[in-house]
Amino acid sequence: MPQLDVDGATLTYDDEGPRDGEPTPLVLVHGWTANRHRWDHQMTHFADARRVIRLDLRGHGESTGGGVRTIAELARDVLALLDHLKVQRAVLVGHSMGGMIAQTIALDHPERVERLVLVNSIGRMAYSRGRGLLMAASTLVPFKLFVAANIQRAFAPGHPREEIRAHVRASADTPREVVMTLYNAMRAFDVLDRAGEIQVPTLMIHGYHDIQLPVRQMLRMAKAYPDAVVRIIDAGHELPVERPAELTTALDRFLTAA
Template sequence: MPQLAVDGATLTYDDEGPRDGDAVPLVFIHGWTANRHRWDHQMAHFAPKRRVIRFDLRGHGESDGSAKTIDELAGDVLALLDHLEVDRFVPVGHSMGGMIAQTLALTHPERIERLVLVNSISRMAFSRGRGLLMAASTLVPFKLFVAANIQRAFAPGYPREEIREYIRASSATPREVVMTLYSAMRAFDVLDRVGEIRTPTLLVHGYHDIQLPVAQMLRMATAYPDAVIRIVDAGHELPVEKPAKLTEALDWFVTDRP
């Protein structure tokens, strides 16, 4: 379990797979209140044949520290990859991790081989009623706030006991980290700039995602010059709800697509 000190934080990461192939590394970036183990299925699939890197964002999982903006988190990714002597890579970002991945594609396009966004969008846009509901939700007790957000992230029918485990894990994320990055996600807006991202992009989204609805992803997709869309019968937590489907789409995109 290697770690790296970065600007007041200690990042815990995994770096697996062969270094001698032609394929650039896959870099997995998890979402809000999650951790690097969201990518267990993808790591197990890809590590035997190519280099794969994942890490806990600062303040999440086994990493400490805190951040106030998506840009700061993107800086951590680059610091880790510079430490590992990785130049070009494929960022695979889930939810908030996808926002980080888009930031990297816009600020350092020369380092991005391909881009994969899972249940992510470029701008959080809601109706007036939904916006008021989200604002009100921050006033409830912290554990209830986290539980409500994680509960609704899964598609109907997902095992309740497994959801409870994810709620417990998310609730262990420090309150300051959770609330600060919640605000950072709501403020994130690069929708008017995604047309600048010329690298091939894969957008994988859960049909039942009510956190970041499909309609918002499709609005984003129309702005991408070179994007492929995959819709999966899942909610917002696609990496754990339908891991094999995500791995299949990712494998095709990074291995078989021209």
């Protein structure tokens, strides 16, 4: 289980697959309160033929550290890991907050990105008045209830309750300071007006039942991308664990497209 020390954090990561430089390495970035194991299905599938890298973001999973206040700071951690591994160019795949990190890297360091995959992610947080009031009120409840409320509503109706409870427990293990500061970082994230600057082929894959980051917000972003493919799947916000095989298939097709 390799680790890297970066600016007061110890990042735990996996680096598997061939190192001959072809095809371009795949880098998997998880979302808020999650960990690198969100990508188990994709790691197993792709690492036979391609180098695949995934990490626990600082303060998540088996990584330590906090103090981060912005999505850009998390992006710098990912770039530090890629520099350490001597990966100059990658296919970035980000789920939710991980997609925000991937967009930040694509905008600020376009030379490092060959293709971009955004899973249940958007370029600007936008709340209706009612949902904004609900989300603001949720921060006033005890921490574990705040986490549970946000994770439970991330899954599509009918998802097995025991699986949801397991994800709630794992998310609640993320330190409170990390959870709350990154919650605010996501609320502040806004690169929608710069979306047209991202010139690389991009796959936007979204759960139809996502009420955390609704499909219409992703479609608003897709209109601004010059080279985007959109795929909608019958899932909620947690597509990597709700429909892992379908996500892998969509990603595989995108990576092998001319």
